[in-house]
Amino acid sequence: xxxxxxxxxxxxxxxxxxxxxxxxxxxxxxxxxxxxxxxxxxxxxxxxxxxxxxxxxxxxxxxxxxxxxxxxxxxxxxxxxxxxxxxxxxxxxxxxxxxxxxxxxxxxxxxxxxxxxxxxxxxxxxxxxxxxxxxxxxxxxxxxxxxxxxxxxxxxxxxxxxxxxxxxxxxxxxxxxxxxxxx
Amino acid sequence: xxxxxxxxxxxxxxxxxxxxxxxxxxxxxxxxxxxxxxxxxxxxxxxxxxxxxxxxxxxxxxxxxxxxxxxxxxxxxxxxxxxxxxxxxxxxxx
Numbered sequence: 001x002x003x004x005x006x007x008x009x010x011x012x013x014x015x016x017x018x019x020x021x022x023x024x025x026x027x028x029x030x031x032x033x034x035x036x037x038x039x040x041x042x043x044x045x046x047x048x049x050x051x052x053x054x055x056x057x058x059x060x061x062x063x064x065x066x067x068x069x070x071x072x073x074x075x076x077x078x079x080x081x082x083x084x085x086x087x088x089x090x091x092x093x094x095x096x097x098x099x100x101x102x103x104x105x106x107x108x109x110x111x112x113x114x115x116x117x118x119x120x121x122x123x124x125x126x127x128x129x130x131x132x133x134x135x136x137x138x139x140x141x142x143x144x145x146x147x148x149x150x151x152x153x154x155x156x157x158x159x160x161x162x163x164x165x166x167x168x169x170x171x172x173x174x175x176x177x178x179x180x181x182x183x
Numbered sequence: 184x185x186x187x188x189x190x191x192x193x194x195x196x197x198x199x200x201x202x203x204x205x206x207x208x209x210x211x212x213x214x215x216x217x218x219x220x221x222x223x224x225x226x227x228x229x230x231x232x233x234x235x236x237x238x239x240x241x242x243x244x245x246x247x248x249x250x251x252x253x254x255x256x257x258x259x260x261x262x263x264x265x266x267x268x269x270x271x272x273x274x275x276x277x
Contacts, residue, residue, distance in 0.1 A: 002186055002233065009193045013200055020204040028262070032203055032212040035254055039223040040196075042247070046227050051243060062220070063250040070261045 003047055010044050025080040031069045038062040048111075052140065071170055185233050192229065196222045213258050220251030 017040060021033045038061025045054035109116040126143055134142035144152050199222060203215035224244045231240025 002189065006189060006193065006230070009197075013197060016204075017200060020200075024204070028209055029203070029206070029212050032216045032258070035216045036200060036203055036219045039220055039247075039251075043223050043226055046240070046243065047230060051239070054243065055246065058247050058250050062247075063253055066254045067257045070257055074261055 006047050007044065010040055010047065014040050014044070026078065027073050027076075027080055028078050030080075031066060031073065034069065035062050035066045038065070068166065075170075185229060188229050189226070189233070192222055192226050196226070209262055213255065213262065216258070217251065217255050220247065220254070224248050224251070 017037045042054045042057040130142040136142045199215045199218040206212045227244045231237040
């Protein structure tokens with residue numbers, strides 16, 4: 001019961017935060033609001049007992065992406081320009097997509113139900129065999145690093161490429177400035 | 184008892200969010216975000232005691248504290264120096 005109340009209040013605060021992030025025009029304040037948004041989302045994940053997702057949300061959403069957005073603000077300036085177009089068509093697309101997603105959740109199994117495909121397909125094999133197959137006590141680690149090793153390798157490649165891209169974007173300008181100050 | 188703590192924390196979260204949205208100066212918003220991260224840590228710890236597995240949830244709360252600290256330091260650095268890449272204030276001879 002109390003978990004439902006916490007969920008409803010936290011989701012309401014999430015909606016308020018999202019609307020505030022759209023309405024504010026000071027980008028520095030928007031970054032602050034985004035940080036609050038990810039802390040709220042991480043709390044929702046913890047209340048829903050998805051602790052590992054909450055770890056990721058806190059590290060990526062509140063930690064890294066705040067710093068990356070601040071770095072972007074120091075490049076592009078603090079104030080948002082007035083948009084050149086009317087937002088009605090994007091709002092229509094977003095509302096239709098959101099309605100389709102909500103319609104899709106109607107067919108999903110109930111929260112915490114045992115007989116879902118996720119719990120019956122291959123998870124019992126992992127839980128029973130990972131000790132004798134891999135030999136690591138932590139099942140999540142053996143799934144990520146061994147059973148789905150190629151998947152994890154692909155994810156690491158994507159993250160590494162994205163990191164190189166961000167470093168390139170942030171580094172080019174500084175080098176140009178140094179060249180200008182020398183010449 | 185824990186229910187009262189949870190309700191008080193939710194109200195404090197709402198007030199911090201209000202200050203982050205309304206806050207006239209940058210520092211109000213930085214402080215509001217910092218307060219919000221503290222409230223998140225307290226909320227997770229309280230929820231851990233509520234569920235009955237405090238040892239697991241306190242680990243998560245400690246990591247949230249570290250992340251909130253890093254974020255606050257980065258935000259303050261940008262608001263003070265206007266740049267993340269340099270170790271001190273920007274030199275005047277640019």
